[in-house]
Amino acid sequence: MKTIATLLAAVALALCVTSADAKGCLKGAAVGGVAGHFAGHHGVLGAIAGCLYGRHHAKEMERQRDQQGQAPTTGQVRM
16 A cells, blocks of 8 residues: 555656646645545545645636736726
8 A cells, every 4th residue: 555655646746846836736735635644544645636636726716817807897997
């Protein structure tokens, strides 16, 4: 079991190396690692899943901020 966890951690690190923009990954990994640990001693898997979710959430938030900056919302007039 430890071999599988080590391999998954190595794969996760390899995937993270190619991306310098890791917004949300650290916070998600910390929360996911703690949750995985308490849910059945799967802290590494929880950290990997948390990192992936945190990055996804950060991208969604960035996309929403970009859309709000480009188009006016209802009731606002640009001059």
